[in-house]
Structures are given as C-alpha cells and as structure tokens.
Amino acid sequence: MSHHIVEFKDVFFRYPDGTEALKGVNFRITHGESVGVVGANGAGKSTLLQHMNGYLMPTSGKVIIGDLAITGKTRREIRKKVGIVFQNPDDQLFMPTVFDDVAFGPLNLGMDEATVRERVRKALGMVNSLDLQDKPPHHLSCGQKSAVAIASVMAMEPDILAMDEPGANLDPRSRRSLIMLLKTFKHSKIIASHDLDLILDVCERCIVIGGGAVVADGPSAEILSNKGFLEENNLELPLSFQVRS
C-alpha cells in the first residue's frame, strides 16, 4: 500500500527570520512502520513533523506522502491522510466542546451525520474519554486534553499518524495508556519525543536528528543503546537502561 509511505528527499527549510532549521533531511518510511524521532532541543524535530502535511513547505527538496509530492495543490488531499497531534493540546482543541472538536475532522471530510457520530464515539472510546464529550475543553485537566487531542486526530482515521511530544505533562499511568494506545495503532506512525523510553516501547525504528539533518537511522534498540553516540547528540540512554547505583 504505497499510500502509507512517507519520504523526505533532501529537504531544506529556512524560517522567514533566517534560521536554517532543516539542512538536507532524507529518509523513507514504509507502510506500518513506527518511527521515533529524537534529538536535542532545537534540533528540528517539530519543524520536520510540520512538513508532513504541508504546513511548512520545503525551501528546497521534496516531501512525498504515498504517491504524491506535497505541493500547494496536493496538500489538501494529503492532510486527509496524515494526522498530526501537536505538542500543546490547547492549540489543537479549538472547538467549544469535546464532541464538536472530535467531529470537526469527519465533518470536513463530508461524512453524514450517523457516520460522524459513530466515528466520534469510536475515537473517544479509544482514549477512554467518552464521558467527556459534552464538556468544553477548557474545563479539562491537562492529561484529559491530551487524550481528546489524540481522539480528534484518530477520528479521521488517518493512514499516517504523527505526534509531537505526546507524553509530556501526562502522569505515569496516563503515559502508560498512551503507549498502549499507540501500540494498537497499526498504520504508519512517527513520534517525536524526548521520552526515549516511550520511543523504545512504541517504535521499532528511530531517527536521530541533529542540527537539522538525520544523523542516525536504524532500529531503536540499537541506536538507543549506543551511549557514546547518544551523548554526542545531547541525548542519553533511556532511563530504563540506566543502571541505578
């Protein structure tokens, strides 16, 4: 199924203020893979993720999703395939009630009412938040917001899921259920996080970004156990690998 493929071909990106955030990123993710993106603060992870459905367009190079290169014309199509969960759920839950928010995507996809309701029910069920559906997001706790943000993306049943720091601010139990949820998602997924343990749990493959380029790409278990290399990149061993004296 070629439409679950994500490919970055020599992607450069410069922010309008001149910051060179991506300097030649290359990788290819095939169907069903789950990939972690790790790297120092400011390495370019969020920038990279925002290229995946055309919020940011490469200054040069190409981003290909399925069979389509992202361009001004194709990005609307591509956004139906790629679901992105942002770092801050408040930015993502923009509708006044949880139900409306989760329904927003399916409605825009032109579904009829019954299907929309079904989708919302299913997505909220997935994150154990069905009882929140009539609440306004601003009365939710931080963790509940994150869960709903994930549901709002899941409701669109994306072919490819991208998440930016999904675990920050969650308490350990909620973090654990997030990990479970991600493991059950069977399509391609890309997760950017500083939580290397989460990456290790969820992703078989791991891409290390440093200074705007890919500095390593391989099996998570291998990369995330290479202490010397990790430390070069402002990272360290996942905590569960660190022997506590």
Added chain:
Amino acid sequence: MSHHIVEFKDVFFRYPDGTEALKGVNFRITHGESVGVVGANGAGKSTLLQHMNGYLMPTSGKVIIGDLAITGKTRREIRKKVGIVFQNPDDQLFMPTVFDDVAFGPLNLGMDEATVRERVRKALGMVNSLDLQDKPPHHLSCGQKSAVAIASVMAMEPDILAMDEPGANLDPRSRRSLIMLLKTFKHSKIIASHDLDLILDVCERCIVIGGGAVVADGPSAEILSNKGFLEENNLELPLSFQVRS
C-alpha cells in the same frame, strides 16, 4: 536557620469556582531538605506550590515560611525568600530581552546597577546561558527558555526554591544538567514533577499527593520503589527501576 523552613498546617484550598483542590495538607520541610512532590494529573501539586509564596491563600489552615505565617501582609516579605519556577517558562519570561528579564527581580529588590549586573551574570552562568543575554525570549527554543526561567529566579538568590515540572520539554542532556544544577543548590527545595527519575535523583524525600491531600511522605528511595502503592496513585515505578525484558 529557621527561615528556610516550610510548613503546611492543615491547608485547605477551594478555587472560587468551587473546585476543592487541597483538602487538608500537612507537612514540614526543614532547612536544606530537598523534597519531591508527585501525584496524578489534577492531584493538586501546582496548587500546593502556588501556596508557597502567597499567590493562593489557604481557604483554611496555615502556610508558614521561616518564622512567618503567610498573610496578606507578610507575603511581600516571603516572596523575597521563595523563588518559584512555573510549569511553562513562557509565562515567566515577560521582559523583552533575556538580560532585562533576569535583571527584573534584582532591580526590584533595589540593588544598584553593578550588583544587578553581577547577579545576572552569575545566574545565567549557572544555567550555561550567558550568550543568550541579548536575545528576546520568543526566539529561544523550549529548553533554552526553561533555563532562562530558572536563571531569573536564581538571580534573586532565594532561600527556598520551588519548581513545577522543571524537566518537561527538556532534551535528555538539558534535563541531566538541570539535575546537576538542582543538586548544587544547597538551600531547601521543592520540586513537583511526573518525572519520578528526576525526583529520585534530586530529592531525598518525597511527598505523594492524591486527591488534594498528602497520601505518603517519606524517603524517596522507599516510596518510589513501592510498586503497588505507586500504582494506586496513578504513578508507576521510576523508569530506571523498571526491568526491561
């Protein structure tokens, strides 16, 4: 030195909208102790921290810092002693440049220019951010912002340091240097976090908050290794205790 003592005596707090966030919190922290505060999302950690310098005043009960109970009159005095670093560094950096921001507190303490400069230099040096001093905060990366927020509190040389989720959004190396920094801070400190490994590294003592009250208080090593108890409180073993199969 009694002025480094923090004591909560039967503190209740209700938000004006009726949410009972604290329901009888009791503990006492003596000079030089470092204490971790952990608990589920919405347990009341941030609310508790905000009592420490009188942003929030108990609905009933007492908060005592040093020899003074916090009241409308004493809180001004107390704010000089207690430095709080918020969850979101953006909320804390309100001046147009890093330098101005870090200098804001010392200037308000009425110091002369030379002392202020010295303080700023020292504080920024502490978090390895001297070279950022002329930058505007909104151009910093997330981790850099956290570092500057810490510096802006450190510049006031507080007797007691309180931090809310200081490690979230930091990359592993920055998190590690934060841990080092906290270890070198010799006065009393209180750290609220979901990062149990960080708590374990920095704090000898740990207070578990659940439903607005203290449900456990004791040595970190002991509390954070009690799996059953932690799971009752939406927590889990620190990752470095979890054996990876």
Added chain:
Amino acid sequence: MHMADALLSPAVGTTLWAGTVAVGGYASKKLKERIDDRMIPLMGVLGAFIFAAQMINFTIPGTGSSGHLGGGMILAIILGPQAAFLVMASVLTVQALFFADGGLLALGCNIWNMGFYPCFLVYPLIYKPLIRDSQNSGRIVAASLVSAIAALQLGAFSVVMETLLSGNSELPFGAFVLLMQPIHLAIGVIEGFVTAGVINYVQSARPELLGNIAAVSSLGAGISLRKVMITFVVLAVIMGGALSWFASTHPDGLEWSIEKVTGKGELREAERGIARVLKGIQEKTAFLPDYGFKPEGNDLKKAEAASAWPGIKAGTSVSGIVGAVIVLGMIVLIGMGIRSFRGRDA
C-alpha cells in the same frame, strides 16, 4: 462605559441594533470576499486576547487609580476595520452574556459605541491619515492618542444621546455631557498610550506581523465605505431621535388600543371590608394621578389631563401596590416551593 438595558427605550434600542446589524452584516460580507482562512481563528483568539489584556491592570500615573485596555483602537489598527468591528462585537457580546455588562438590548448600542466609532470612523478618518505608512514610534503615539480620545469621546457622547433619547433618565443634557466627556477624555488618553505602547512593542519585536495582518484585511478603508458609514451615523441619530421623541410624546400605540378595547379602562370599584379602610388611607396618601398608569410622566399636559379622575387613579394605585406585594410574594413562594420540592427529590 457600557450602556445599560435599564436606561433604554425600545425605540432607541431597536434603532441601534438595526444599525449594528447592518454594519455587522456589511463587515462580514466584505470580509468574506477577501478573507484569508487564517483570519478566522486569529480574530477569535484576539477577541479572547482583549479580555486577557484587560486583566493586566496598571496604575495611572499621578492618580493612583488603575486602568486597563479597552481594545477598540488596537484591534482596528491590527486587523483593519471590518474584522476589528466583528471582533469588538463578539467581545461585547461575551461581556453582555458572561459579565452582564450592559445587557442584551443595549448590546446594539454598545457595539455601536465601542465598535463602530473606532473601526469605521476614527481608524480610516483619523488614524490612517495621521500615520500613513510611517513606522516612527512618536508618530504612532500621537496618532493612537488622538484616535483613542476621539473614539472614546464619540462613544461617550453616544451614551449620552442614547440615554437622553430613551427618556428614562432625568439628567439634563448639559450636565450629562459634562459628566461623561471629561471622564472619557482621561480614559481615552490612557487607552491611547497603551495602544501606542503595544503597537510600538510589536513593531520592534515582530515587525513582520503588523504588515502581514494588515495586508490581509485593511484594504477596506475606501472612500465609498466612509460615505456609507457616515450616512449610517446620521440616519441612526435622526431616526433614534425622531422615534424616541414620538415614543415620549405619544403613549405607546399598543397601550392606546388596549385602552379602547377594554373600554372603561377601569372596572367599577367595590368598597367593602378592608378596602374601605385602605380607601381612607389612600385619601391620606394621595397619589399623583399620573403615576402608575400612563407612560411618560414628564409630559405635564398628560398629567393634568389624567388628574381629571383623581379618585379612580388613586384607587388603582392602592390596589396596584397590594397586587404587587401579592404577586412578588407568590413568586417568592413559587421559587421556594420548587426549591424545596427539588431538595426532597435529591
């Protein structure tokens, strides 16, 4: 200063609602033609920003009292007139609903007073010509100051006119104006300085922002628009004036007809039991006849005319008071009844 429902007459309220709806419809239509999608969340979030900014109080130099931002001018400068007007309208709607500032009928007036003037009059006619394309901070201060003062003076004067035309207040025009305008001069000066400060800060920190947003939306300050809008103001003022003059000199049309339908106006009075006692009291209390029945009491002729039937009037008033007490008592009882019923339920 928010105009309040309680001071408003239906004629004035309706007129300004009509004006506001017309301008709002016009602004939405214009905006929709050239809007960039991203303006929609931006407008909404900036509306919320106005509330947040109002939380940041500051001390007014020399007075010790504190002030806060109003918002109309700043929105107009940043978003351009149409979008700013809509945002201001939503801000005031939320204030009317959540803060109960003013009320829902007065909302029309308030949107007009605080949205229309800064966005459609002051911004294109004063701010724009003063500032041109300059980014000089002194110029921004001067232009903001003049604009904010002008906008607030217009708004305050409108409040005066709306209140007086509604006829519920006894304040004479001169005194009212003397009361409102100077206060709003002070508020305007502060608003101007804060507006300028924020614009200048944004100018220095993120200059690209002002240019970008303005480019999307502020094209609309053309001449034709001005003419339309000025016509609107003039029309509204004339209409409001005419309507409420009519309302205050003639009794409510509907009420007239009711009087005709019911014929007698008053039923025959029975004098039994306590009624006789009350009648005695009422002779001592002697209500002014024009009270309690006909609309506008400041119309002296009517008062004189009405006094032709003093006895009936007085009787009406006593039974009126008794009725009012009974009605209020019943309402309280109903309320408490439902409450205790629910209490038992729970």
Added chain:
Amino acid sequence: MTFDTLYFDIGRLDRLSYRDTFVHRLDPRAKVIATMLFLFTVISFPKYEVIALTPFFLYPVLLLTVGEIPVRFMIRKIIVVSPFAVFIGIFNPILDTRTAAVIFGVALSAGWISFLSILMKFALTISAALLLIATTSFPGVCHALRRLGFPALFVSQLLFLYRYLFVLMEEAMRVIRAREMRSFGTRNTGIKVSVRLIGILFLRTVDRAERIYYAMLSRGFQGDIPTLKRSHIALSDLLFLAVMIAYLGAFRFFPITEEIGRVALELF
C-alpha cells in the same frame, strides 16, 4: 484582584450551563427568542411604571429554580456588575422632585419612582441575560444565533473567542503572577511594564492563532466551520415559547397585578 473573581465567576457561570435540567434541555433558539421578547417587554414599560413590572420577576425566578442556579451567586453578580444604570438613575430622585405620592405623611417624589423603575428593569434585564447563559451553554447560544441567521463568520469567531477566553485569561493570570513574584511590592504596575506584558501576550496570541490554524487545516478545514445539528425544536420548546408569549402579553397589556390587588381588597 477583582478581575480574578470576575474570571472565576465566568468559569462558574460556564460550568452551570453544562448542567442537565429541563431548562437546560430547551432548544437554545427558543431561549434566545424568549429572552429577547422578555427584555423587550420589560423595557417597553414607561418610565414611572413599577407595579406592572412585578409579575415579570416570575420568569427569572422560575429559570433560577427549575434550572437549579444558585440564587446567591446570581444576586451577587447582579449587584456587582454594571453600576452605570444605577449611577445614572440615582440622579432622577435628585432632579425630579415633583411629589408623586404622600405615604403616611412622607412625600415620595416622582424621581424615586422612576429610579425604582430603573432598578427593577436593571434587575430584570441583567438577570435574564445571565440566566440565558447559565441555562444555555455559550456554544448553544452561538449555534442558535447561527441558525437565526447571524453571519457564519461572526458566529465562528465568537466560538473561538469563547474557547480561548479561558486559555488566554489563565495565561495572563500566570504572567501577572510572575511579575508580582519578582516585584516585591515596588509599585511595578506602571504603564511601561504593563504595556510590555500586553505586548508579549499579544505576540503569543498571534502565534497561537497560527498554530490553531494549522491544527484546523490538518483536519480538513476549508473555510467553513461545519457543525452537527445538535438540537431539534421539540414540542416542549414550542410550548415554552407559547407560554412565554402568553405570559408576556398578558402582563404587558392587562393590569393584572392591580386586578389581583383589587380582588384581594374585596375579599377582606
């Protein structure tokens, strides 16, 4: 800080609106229309009318009790807000001193009567507006406005305003606290620093708007905000409106209060 309490008050009002009672379940459109009719009727009474206004307290009282809205909270809100009407009204007794009535030898001027009338209208209109929002969630009111023909653009950004009101106010509150924490009672509430804070808040707001826009795009946003029909006009809504109109009409056009008083007088 008074604004803090204002903020929490709207939070409380907002929470009230998510209850589930008979009044809450009525169609928002019906409630919006009923409220507007109610306001219009109350305002249409002439300047010196007091007695005929009394029956209109029934409506807020019913909403209050059936909707299970805390009375004290509402009364406090009504008293606290918007002193403008009262401030202007208080001039009436001073300026309009013609004697309207002498009660037990005490002369009552017409000004007091019109002032009392203003106060009653104030209480009625304000409580009606507050109760509308307390018994109809804000999104409900917005959807009602939309379906009553208000421009989509206006309604969408009203919804955004509502959604981010709490987020941004909390943000502002935290920034204010940060300033307070490092001010140590020096009067650092000068315009200069405040303007900075507002400026920073503004920049962040614009950035946030950008991120929200991205989030919307990523979920297929194409310029229109789609919504599901959330309510259908039910029989109970029509009934509610009919009763409301009858109630307003009856008490507006017939001197029922006086009749009641007369009947009562006759009985004794």
